[in-house]
Every structure is written in structure tokens, then in C-alpha cells.
Amino acid sequence: MTLHPVLHEVTERIRQRSRGSRAAYLAGIEAMRVAGPMRGHATCGNLAHAMAASGAVDKARLRADVVPNLGIITAYNDVLSAHEPYQDYPKLIRDIAREAGATAQVAGGVPAMCDGVTQGRAGMDLSLFSRDVIAQATAIGLSHDVFDAALLLGICDKIVPGLLIGALAFGHLPAVFVPGGPMTPGIPNKLKAEIRERYAAGEATRDELLEAEAGSYHASGTCTFYGTANSNQVLLEAMGVQMPGSAFINPGTPLRDALTREAVQRALAITALGDDYRPLGHLIDERAIVNAVVALMATGGSTNHTIHWVAVARAAGIMLTWDDIDALAHAIPLLARVYPNGEADVNRFAAAGGQQYVFRELLDAGLMYDLPTLVAGGMAEYTKEPRLVDGRLAYLDGARDSGDEQVVRPVSAPFEAHGGLRLLRGNLGRSLMKVSAVKPEYRVIEAPAVVVDAPQVLNKLHAAGVLPRDFVAVVRYNGPRANGMPEMHSLTPLLGMLQNQGRRVALVTDGRLSGASGKIPAAIHVTPEAARGGPIGKVREGDLIRLDGENGTLEVLVGAEEWAARAIAPNTTPSAHDVGRNLFAVNREVVGHADQGALSISCGPPSPEGHAWDYDAEYELGGGRDAALAPHTERDY
Template identity: 75%
Template sequence: MSLHPRIQEITERIRQRSVPLRRAYLEGIEAAHREGPNRTRLSCGNLAHAFAACGPTDKGRLRADVTPNLGIINAYNDMLSAHQPFEHYPEQIRAVARELGATAQVAGGVPAMCDGVTQGRPGMELSLFSRDNIAQATAISLSHDMFDAALYLGVCDKIVPGLLIGALAFGHLPAVFVPAGPMTPGIPNKKKAEVRERYAAGEATREELLEAEAGSYHAAGTCTFYGTANSNQVLLEAMGLQLPGTSFVNPDQPLRDVLTRAAAERALRITALGGDYRPIGRLIDERAIVNAMAALMATGGSTNHTIHWVAVARAAGIVLTWDDIDLISQTVPLLARVYPNGEADVNRFAAAGGTQFVFRELLEAGLMHDLPTIVPGGMRAYCDEPRSHDGKLDYAPGLAISADENVVRPASRPFEAQGGLRLLRGNIGRALIKTSAVKPEYRFIEAPAVVVDDPRALNKLHAAGVLPQDFVAVVRYQGPRANGMPELHSLAPLLGLLQNQGRRVALVTDGRLSGASGKIPAAIHLTPEAARGGPIARLREGDIVRLDAEAGTLEALVPLEEWDARELAPNTTPAALDLGRNLFAINRDVVTPADQGALSISCGPPFHDGTWEYDSEYELGDAAHAAEAPHEAKDA
């Protein structure tokens, strides 16, 4: 089918806006490519250092400089369940390369922290900045100029965006991302959430809570809910940077090893030394970025990607804005319900049709670009399901009909006519809300503000019994410049509990919420943040706040003259310098706003004046600009 006119229009706007930056980026790729295979630029001393520890076979091939050498960037550590399986991947990849007459070396490792461990803890203030640190570590690893392509071993929250930004800095190199897959199902996510809420109410013991958490997070692999980690995998496939269907194969399945082997084989075939050169910097264009956002909206994925993919796009010389994302969400229907947007986990999502079903529906509806990927066949190849045949990778057509319409549906009968996210605008600033996780009856609230600078204060107010019946929790000074923009998922059990009691509650914050954003209406990533003088710092206790996710508005119902005359409230939470937070002071000082990717590193070609430029139509937020999505919504 032809491309949906709105998707075509958004893509073209992004392309036109990005022309100078994209041109500069592609010129850099071409210059690097013209210099030839990397090792030809090394002196004899350089090269000798680089293969000194290799065995005779690899050393001979590296000396001859006639076969590809794969660089492996590994985010392995054995504390993260999602990354523990990567321990033996380099050995597998090296073996494949040798069989095919090539070589592979671990170029370097990158840090990989777990937001699940640091939720509600001081270490969470390092989480967002770890993405930029990973990008820099990736660049350091590839700076030896030894490689003809790279394999990226990473799965979780900030790790994949960081690897992507680093990979795009070496855009002349082909890149293949290699996941490890999700853990098998544990206790249902709904049951885990119920125990969390009972614990917040004092009705469950710590032992009960730990038993529920351990029953959910119980083995190697990614967490089974559809948070940032698993959204990463869907977006990588939507851009054609992973092998088709590789995202949700469990670590202990034989097919997992087959896919890892095939990823190494594919990387060797697409280097500049062969006839099918596919550098990442050319594959990732404005169409690939739009595909990623369309897949995010269709599946109700993580809110974190409204920050991360702005940064990823920027690394490729492309300017993506929240207005683009909002219009894509108004165009692409919600085709999946996976926890926290439903009861299914990602294993059930995969069994019901998974990415193959969703991508085929989006392609047929003209809501996704068919474009070049790391494999022949373009995005159509991603509608097929991987199989193992005598230890070799094979593909069969994906499901033509959903195996469970409670989990995935065709575009003709979506769960909702619009996607999973919405941009909110008003006198408090611009924020995002994950509508797919919030029932329609909770998408509007008008209630007094409870204003705090420390998220832990809300639990204390609740314990003291002084919270209003209905209220909007305003948690400020949580943005990138204030403290690194930690996730505030630790608030979800309390606010979810109060909503269960029939109270109307919402969250407004310049911080982030987890990729598993919960069922309460939450206006997050508010920009400008309080630490930049944003109007959220004008809010006072008791101000009436109106949040309307359907209309896309977020307003303080305060007379204009009074609002403009108010001074900004100072941050009452002192800066903490323990647990390494002092080492990231420079990141907080230089970081860009959330809607510009919250970047604390130089990323892509420089802007002429260091600022962003927006289309006037987008900046005005004219709802009439986006016609009604041509889909019939039928909620389950």
C-alpha cells in the first residue's frame, strides 16, 4: 500500500528541517569510507599492538588485511539479568568469524546499570547520564580503527540508546545489534503490582513483597514487562538494525544461539570489503526514525524513548521533535496491549504475533516505511518469524491473524485509534503522557496541587494523613539539570493505591517515570524544567491544575496577572555528592532540555548557534493540523 499522507508529511518535514545537519553528517561518513579499510591506516607498531594477543590464525589474517575484522562492543555484566547471557557471546562470534575466514575482537565494554536496582535510590541520578557515558565508551572502543563492522551486545534502558549514539559516531561502519531475549514468564505482572500496592498500604509484609518481586524477576533475560528495555528491541527491529524476529527469543532456547551466529555472519557480509556495504549512518535516516516512533506508538512503548530517540536522531544529523512524535501518535493506532498497558507479558505478545504481526499491519496500512535494512528484503523481511533448521537460521511467514486479540489486533480493529503517547501543552510547559496505560475515565483531572521537591515527601504526607482526597502531585526539580532526571517509578504504588480507593490523582513532574509507566495519569518530562526557570516552579500548594490527555493540555488555573508575577520557588532539596554523583556535575551543567534529548555530550554535527529550530505549525500545536485517524477504536 502507499504511504499514509500524514506519515509522508511528517517524514518530509523532518527531512527538510534536517538538511544542513544531515548533509554534514553524510559527508563525514563518506570521508571516512574513502580512506579505505581501517587497518590500512595503522602503522606497523599500531597494528602489532592490536593483534599481539591473538592466536596464529587471527594474527595472520589481521596482518594480511584482506578479511573483515568485527569489533564487539559488549555491555555484559552478571548483575543484570538481561545482560548476563552476553558472557559467552564473544566466544561464539569469534568462532563464527574464524569459520568464515575472518576475525573478531572485543573492542571494549560499556557500563550497564539497572534502573530496577536503583529505582528510588540516589544511584538513579546517574541513570540518564549513563547513556552518554556509554556512547563515549563505544567511541573509545572503536577509536582503534581496527574494525570493518561492529556487533553491539546490549539490551536495557540507557544501554541501547547509548550504543546507538556511539555507533552513529562511526556511521561509516556497518552495525548489527544482538539482543539476549526476555526471561521466561514469572508471576503475572498484575499480581506483582497488587502486592506492591498492598505493601504501600501497610497490608503486606516485606517478605511477601520480596517473594512477589523475586517471582517476577527470576532468571536470565530482560524483565518481561514492556518497559524501556523491551521497547528498545522493537525500535531496533523497526529501524532494521537487528535480525528480523530476534527480540523476544528466550536466552535458553537453541534458536537464540542460531540468531547470534547469524548476526555475526550478517555483519561480515555487509562490510565495505564485500559487495553489499550497508553502513549504519546511511541506513538510519529520517524514515528509519519515523519507523521507530510508529512502532513505539503502535505498541504502547516506553516514554523514555521520547528523550532517547531525539538524541539518537540527532547523532545521525536528524532533528526529531516532540511535536513530530505527537503527530505520529495521533496517526498510528494502538495495536498491542502488553503490561503495563495490558495484562500480557512480552512472551505472550510474541506468541500472539509479536513484532512480525504489528510490522505487517503498519506496512499494509501505510504507517511504516519499507526501507533498506541490514538484511535483504527491507522491512518486509521483518514480517517473517525466525526458525532453526538443522542449526541454521530460516524464516517462515509470521501470523496473518492475531493469535490473541486481547494482546495484538489488526489496524482495522485497534485498541485505540491513536497511539500510546500524547504531548501536553499549557502555561506550565510541555510534557508527555503515556495514554495507553491510563483508562479513558482517568485521562482528565482538575484538582489542587500538592507540591514537593523530594518524591519521598509524598509517602510521608500520606503516612501523616494530610493528602487531599483528590490532588495532582507536583514533583519538581527532578529534571536533567537539577539532578540528572531520575525515574520516579517508586511513586507508582502509592498513587496507584489511592486511585484504587476511588480518589482522583495525577502526577506532574519535570522528572521521568519508568518505561513501565503505570495506570495513573502522569505528565512527565515537563520542560522547561524548574532548574531552568520553568513555570512548574511557579506552582504553589493548592493551585488548581487541569490535566486533559485527550485535549493535550496541562494548565494551572491561576489568573494570568498573578501567574506572571509569581517568583520561582527555590529547590529545597540540597544537592547530594555521594555515590559518584559529584563526578557528574559537568553533565548537569551542560545537559540540554528533555525535549532536545537531555544530551550532556556533543552529538552529531553542531547547530549553527547551538539551538533547535521548530516548524511553526508544530510549535503552535494546532490540533486541526492532525486530521482524525482513520481507524475505528474498539477497546477490549
């Protein structure tokens, strides 16, 4: 099938924009690649330290310097249900490597916080920055420089992007992600959302709410909705850096263990010691980044990836922008309805054909690149389904027809002609909206602003009975520099309940919204943020705001002269309890804009001359020109 022209145009635009930075990145990882295993260049003292705790067999292999040594980076902890199964993975991986005549070592652990635990609490202020800490911790683990490939044990929100950014700093090494799979279905997501809304209305008790939540989040494995964690899994497969079909196989099953075994064996096969060397930095090219965005749009995935994958791309020397994402969104049909974009969970999505069916449809329609991947055969392998046949892993042809057209559909009859996200432009700057989760009748709203600087204040205003019937909640001073860009998921039960009452409500914020959130029209990631003097800081109580998700605009309907004369309002949020926030003061000070990946670390090679990645001057913050309304051109990036 001929490649869709928009994919070609966007990819070429990214490639041209990234020429200097991508070349610098590839030169850097080539300089890191030397002949033979890295440990062969270690001193005797270095090597002795690295193998001191190893058993006799492993020591002999490490000394011999001719077999691969796998470095395991693990995000195991007991708080994340998705990561709890990783407790047993290192031993399993070491045993598999030994059977193959090789070795494996845990190179390091990375933090992994659960947004479900910190939603609406002060700890959420550390959530986004944890991605950059994970990237740094990954680099620290791999910096021992005695490994021939990396196995990355991580699934959830910030963990996968952080691991990927850190591994790309060692892009001369092959790297394979090893997932753990989703928990089995609990109570229906729709029922859980209804009980949350009843609780927000005072119609359900805390015991009822806790029973519902515990019935939904009930076992080991990823949460079953299609939020950031499960979107991560689809994007990794779309880039070919995870075993095909491994995303949604439940933990603790024989097939799950077989896929882990296959991932280890594949990592051993693609090191520089063999004849099928596949370094991560070469696999993650412009086409792989475009494939990830395409998969995100086709499945209606998490808005968080409009931040994370910009950062991931930058780590590989690739300059991805929101305009690229928006252009792809207009070309890619929506092929999946998984909660919060529908009623199905990821187990039902997998049963209906899953990512394999979606990828086949996209490839056949010329809407996805057939890439080089970590497995031979390219993206065609990712349209196949893993099965156990006589106790051995086999890949069978995936479904050619949808198993449930309420969940997945063909390109010829999509749920919608365009992908799940929209870029919004207007005199408030730039922002994003997850239109796939919002019914068409709610995608356009014009209503007065209710302005708060902390989401908890909105709940108090509701409790006091002072909210207008129809309104747009403007929650500012929640961007990366202000407080680490926490998610506003705690507001969705309240706003969803009000919308159920027939009221017209929406959210506009420089913060984030969880991948689990939907239903409410929301303009999120507003850039530039209030803490950098962004126009969202000019909004006043009662200003009329028009949010148009169909046409991609977000505007405050105030006269141009008055708007230009307004000052940025101060932040009225009282200081939060510390819970470690003081340790991230430097991150808040140096973090970039959301549409640049909200990075607080140096990531990838320096930008080549002419690629301006700081929009402060472009927006003339606090000044008189409405630069945010001006069309963006290549020189803006």
C-alpha cells in the same frame, strides 16, 4: 499500499529541517570511509599493538588485511539479568567469525546500570547520564580504527540508545545489534502490581513483597514487561538494525544461538570489503527514525524514548521533535496491549504474533516505511518469524491473524485509534503522557496541587495522613539539570493504591517515569524544568491543576496576572549522598532540555544556522509572557 499522508508530511518536515545537519553528518562519515580495511592504514606499531594478544591464525588474517575484523562492544555485567548472557557471547562470536575465515575482537566494554536496582535511590541520578557515557565509551572502543563492522551487545534502557549514538559517530561502519532475549514468564505482572500496592497500604509484609518481586524477576534475560528495554528491541527491528524476529527469543535456547550466529555472519557480509556494503549512518535516515516512532506508538512503548530517540536522531544529523512524535501518535493506531498497557508479558506478545504481526499490519496499511535494512529484502523480512528447521535457521511467514486479540489487533480493529503517547501543552510548558496505560475515565483530572521537590516527601505526607482526597502531585526539581532526571517509578505503588480507593490522583513532574509505569495519569518530562526557571517552579500548594490527556493540555488554573508575577520557588531538596554524583557535575551543567534529547555531550554535527535548540529565550523563563502557550512553528526548532 499508498503511504499514509501524515507519515509523508512528518518525514518531509523532518527532512527539510535537517537538510544542513544531515548533509554535514553524511559528509563526515564519508570522509571517514577510505578504501580497504581501516587497519590497512595503521602503522606497523599500531597494528602490532592491536593484534599482540591474538592467536596465530587471527594474527595471520589481521596482517593479510583482506578479511573483515569485527569490533565487539559489550555491555555485559552480572547485575543486569538481560546482560548476564553476554558473558559467553565474545567467545561464540570469535568462533563464528573464525569459521567464516574472518576475525573478531572485543573493542571495548560500556557501563550498564539497572534502573530496577536504583529506583528511588540516589544512584538513579546517574541513570540518564549513563546513556551519554555509554555513547562515549562506544566511541572509545571503535576509535582503535581497526574494524570493518561493529557488533553491539546491549538491550536495556539507556544502553541501546547510548550504543546507537556512539556507533553513529562511526556511521561509515556497518553495525548490528545482538540481543539476548527475555526471561521466561514469572508471576503475572498484575499480581506483582497488586502486592506492591498492598505493601504501600501497609497490608503486605516486606517478605511478601520480596517474594513477589523475586518471582517476577527470576532468571537471565530482560524483564518481561514492556518497558524501555523491550521497547528498545522493537524500535531496533523497526529501523532494520537487528536481525528480524530476534527480540523476544529466550536466552540459552538453540534458536537464540542460531540468531546470534546469523547476526555475526550478516555483519561479515555487509562490510566495505564485500559487494553489499550497508553502513549504519546510511541505514539510520529520516524514514528509519519515523519507523521507530511509529513502532513505539503502535505498541504503546516506553515514554523514555521521547528523549532517547530525539538524541539518537540528532546523532545522525536528523532533527526530530516532540511535535513530530505527537503528529505521528495521532495517525498511528494502538495495536498492542502489553504490561503495563495490558496484562500480557512480552513472551505472550511474541506468541500472539509479536512485532512481526504489528509490522505487517503497519506496512499493509501504509503506516510504516519499507526501508533498506541490514538484511536483504527490507522491512518485509521483519514480518517473518525465525524458526529452526532441521537444525538450521529459517524464516517463515509470520502470522496473518492475531493469535490473541487481547494482546495484538489488526489496524482495522485497534485497541485505540491513536498511539500510546500524547504531547501536552499549556502554561506549565510541554510534557508527555502515556495515555495507553491509563484507562479513559482517568485521563482527565482537575485537582489541587501537592508540591514536593523530592518523591520521598510524598510518601511521608501519605504516612502522616495529610494528603487531600484528590490531588495532583507536582514533583519538581527532578529534571536533567537539577539532578539528572531520575525516574519517579517509586511513586506508582502509592498513587496506584490511592486511585484504587476511588481517589482522583495524578503526577506532574520534570522528572521521568519508568517504561514499566502505568495506570496513573502522569504528565512527565515537563519542559523547561524547574532548575532552568521553568513554570513548574511557580506552582504553589493548593493551585488547581487541570491535566487533560484526551485534548493534550496541562494548565495551572491561576489568573494570568498573578501567574506572570510569581517567582520561581527555590529547590528545597537536601543534598543527596554522593554515590558518584560529583563526577557528573559538568553533565548537569551543560545538559540540554528533555525535548532536545537531554544530551550532555556534543552529538552529531553542529546545528545549521536558524535551528535554535535552546528554548530558554523562547519561553522567557520567569518572565511575563506565557510563551509556552504559543503555537510552535518550524522556526522554533
